[in-house]
Amino acid sequence: MTPPATTAPRRADAVRNRQKVLDAATDAFTELGLEARMEEIARRAGVGVGTVYRHFPTKEALLGELLAEKWRALRDTVQHSLDHEPDPWEAYAGALQRNAEIMAGDAAVRGAIMLSDSPEVWDHAAGAHQELMEVTELLIERGKAAGVLRGDLQVTDIPPMMAGVCATIDVRGPAGQADWRRHLELALDGTRRRAA
Amino acid sequence: MTPPATTAPRRADAVRNRQKVLDAATDAFTELGLEARMEEIARRAGVGVGTVYRHFPTKEALLGELLAEKWRALRDTVQHSLDHEPDPWEAYAGALQRNAEIMAGDAAVRGAIMLSDSPEVWDHAAGAHQELMEVTELLIERGKAAGVLRGDLQVTDIPPMMAGVCATIDVRGPAGQADWRRHLELALDGTRRRAA
DNA sequence: GCAGATGCGGAACAGAGGTTCCGTTTAGGC
DNA sequence: GCCTAAACGGAACCTCTGTTCCGCATCTGC
Numbered sequence: 001m002t003p004p005a006t007t008a009p010r011r012a013d014a015v016r017n018r019q020k021v022l023d024a025a026t027d028a029f030t031e032l033g034l035e036a037r038m039e040e041i042a043r044r045a046g047v048g049v050g051t052v053y054r055h056f057p058t059k060e061a062l063l064g065e066l067l068a069e070k071w072r073a074l075r076d077t078v079q080h081s082l083d084h085e086p087d088p089w090e091a092y093a094g095a096l097q098r099n100a101e102i103m104a105g106d107a108a109v110r111g112a113i114m115l116s117d118s119p120e121v122w123d124h125a126a127g128a129h130q131e132l133m134e135v136t137e138l139l140i141e142r143g144k145a146a147g148v149l150r151g152d153l154q155v156t157d158i159p160p161m162m163a164g165v166c167a168t169i170d171v172r173g174p175a176g177q178a179d180w181r182r183h184l185e186l187a188l189d190g191t192r193r194r195a196a
Numbered sequence: 197m198t199p200p201a202t203t204a205p206r207r208a209d210a211v212r213n214r215q216k217v218l219d220a221a222t223d224a225f226t227e228l229g230l231e232a233r234m235e236e237i238a239r240r241a242g243v244g245v246g247t248v249y250r251h252f253p254t255k256e257a258l259l260g261e262l263l264a265e266k267w268r269a270l271r272d273t274v275q276h277s278l279d280h281e282p283d284p285w286e287a288y289a290g291a292l293q294r295n296a297e298i299m300a301g302d303a304a305v306r307g308a309i310m311l312s313d314s315p316e317v318w319d320h321a322a323g324a325h326q327e328l329m330e331v332t333e334l335l336i337e338r339g340k341a342a343g344v345l346r347g348d349l350q351v352t353d354i355p356p357m358m359a360g361v362c363a364t365i366d367v368r369g370p371a372g373q374a375d376w377r378r379h380l381e382l383a384l385d386g387t388r389r390r391a392a
Numbered sequence: 393g394c395a396g397a398t399g400c401g402g403a404a405c406a407g408a409g410g411t412t413c414c415g416t417t418t419a420g421g422c
Numbered sequence: 423g424c425c426t427a428a429a430c431g432g433a434a435c436c437t438c439t440g441t442t443c444c445g446c447a448t449c450t451g452c
Binding site for chain 3: 010011013014017039042047048049050051054
């Protein structure tokens with residue numbers, strides 16, 4: 001109901017700095033992975049480490065906020081598909097493909113997802129994730145109603161698929177990086193309705 | 197040709213200790229994840245840390261050896277399917293399911309796969325991985341010849357599937373752990389031949 | 393403009409954990 | 423049994439990085 005006053009600092013420079021930190025963190029994590037140092041994030045934001053810690057009590061809290069932002073972005077993608085793509089299969093597959101593309105471009109969030117068993121990360125983003133799941137459910141229901149998705153498909157089948165995409169991107173096997181788009185294509189095919 | 201004299205210590209106690217360390221490492225990593233301390237591994241092996249380091253110069257070398265052992269176990273599973281399961285689909289799906297089960301029981305190796313971009317881990321296990329890929333290829337060719345697998349399936353499609361299983365096991369989302377067996381089932385379905 | 397509060401910078405701290413080092417112990421050939 | 427080289431144990435070391443702390447700067451209401 002009331003806007004979250006807790007997250008909004010009062011002084012103008014503080015508001016600016018908070019955003020600078022978020023942007024810098026995205027850049028640093030994307031470029032260096034999760035092991036990017038807090039000091040490095042501060043440097044990129046043009047502030048001191050102390051300032052980073054004033055806005056985000058721990059590294060994980062910062063990661064949690066980035067994760068929440070990302071869930072919201074993914075949710076928007078799904079919502080956009082629901083609103084503008086008439087073909088149910090295209091809406092479904094297209095949304096997942098575009099979301100995978102977003103994940104592919106953000107090592108920070110992939111890291112947060114794959115490496116964090118910390119509640120401090122997940123809990124903060126739980127609400128946003130819930131919203132993502134809700135719109136995704138609509139997408140799936142539409143596909144099932146149209147007969148293009150297997151009848152037993154559940155929303156809970158989607159996170160593992162996305163986790164698979166993330167793993168495919170980040171795992172460096174002896175053969176180097178595998179083709180995640182190809183992997184997603186196969187996985188999507190596994191969720192399609194069989195012709196009898 | 198010549199047996200790898202470099203890896204085989206001469207004194208009997210040294211040989212014993214090397215094995216005790218490997219066993220202890222498997223246990224410790226499985227139970228505590230990759231963050232298990234070297235000291236903890238030494239404790240479980242009933243030796244001092246120094247001894248661990250005499251046999252494995254770094255933690256990653258130890259991990260690399262465990263990874264190689266695991267690849268060999270997975271290869272044996274595949275080979276067994278090839279030799280004893282007459283039905284091509286059952287041989288294929290069964291082998292992958294059993295291998296997934298093996299991975300599910302070994303957090304050490306999942307961790308090594310997902311967290312290591314270090315060549316020290318991968319290089320050491322490269323040969324064993326190669327062998328695994330070779331028998332897997334036979335499995336796939338048989339399935340394709342029998343018309344149960346999609347014609348464009350490649351061996352390189354399998355590691356991402358297994359990575360997806362690992363990710364599904366290790367990622368703790370807001371909903372807790374997802375069902376990796378279900379995920380594998382869908383993924384396998386995506387590699388099956390479509391009826392027309 | 394002033395005063396007080398709010399925010400900032402970055403040196404210093406802490407502890408975690410991989411690795412080394414060396415005095416001591418033990419296996420195994422003679 | 424003796425001797426030597428190989429192996430062992432584990433305390434100490436070192437580095438790395440998240441976090442704290444506090445004197446100083448900056449903003450904002452009056």
